[in-house]
Amino acid sequence: MTDVKGRVPVEIVVAVAQNGVIGHEGDLPWQLPTDLKRFKALTMGKPIVMGRKTWVSLGRPLPGRPNIVVTRDTSFAAEGAIVVNTIEAALAMGQDLAGETGAPAVAIIGGGEIYRQAIDRTDTLYVTEVDADVAGDTRFPPIDPDIFEKISEEPMPKVEKDSHAMKLVVWQRKQPLR
Numbered sequence: 435m436t437d438v439k440g441r442v443p444v445e446i447v448v449a450v451a452q453n454g455v456i457g458h459e460g461d462l463p464w465q466l467p468t469d470l471k472r473f474k475a476l477t478m479g480k481p482i483v484m485g486r487k488t489w490v491s492l493g494r495p496l497p498g499r500p501n502i503v504v505t506r507d508t509s510f511a512a513e514g515a516i517v518v519n520t521i522e523a524a525l526a527m528g529q530d531l532a533g534e535t536g537a538p539a540v541a542i543i544g545g546g547e548i549y550r551q552a553i554d555r556t557d558t559l560y561v562t563e564v565d566a567d568v569a570g571d572t573r574f575p576p577i578d579p580d581i582f583e584k585i586s587e588e589p590m591p592k593v594e595k596d597s598h599a600m601k602l603v604v605w606q607r608k609q610p611l612r
Contacts, residue, residue, distance in 0.1 A: 442532040443539045447476050448574055449562035455570030460491045463568040465597040476560055480537045481528040485548040500531045521551040546572040559605040566598040583608050
């Protein structure tokens with residue numbers, strides 16, 4: 435779905451601990467298969483934008499989605515992905531790919547630095563709030579309630595293989611991006 439200017443919405447999809455941690459030593463600090471299923475459902479068919487460290491941690495392109503990797507390293511190659519050097523280039527590429535494929539949005543999937551660079555260009559935040567404080571070295575930027583409004587909150591009960599309970603919170607930008 436495009437806005438009046440033909441721009442496809444940009445979404446952030448992230449799981450965040452109560453203390454803001456999203457990663458530890460290049461990996462997720464939890465086991466949440468329930469959230470991974472939700473992540474797949476939210477991102478399938480959409481161009482996904484990630485940083486080099488996230489790409490390396492995944493170890494492969496995520497299927498069913500055009501993968502765009504942002505890195506300052508101009509010699510970096512990622513088989514099965516498009517490599518760009520700025521968040522602006524990544525979002526422009528995502529917009530182009532969404533337009534070509536009819537995807538309803540471009541999804542930002544991490545990590546911390548990419549989230550920081552993209553949050554001011556994002557329309558919707560899909561935040562899985564993990565019911566835990568965990569050790570970690572990567573954090574999600576604070577969500578400014580003057581910019582984003584919480585529009586829904588859905589508990590996600592902990593199932594057998596989940597390490598923590600969680601809830602999905604959706605935030606929408608109050609003023610549309612121009």
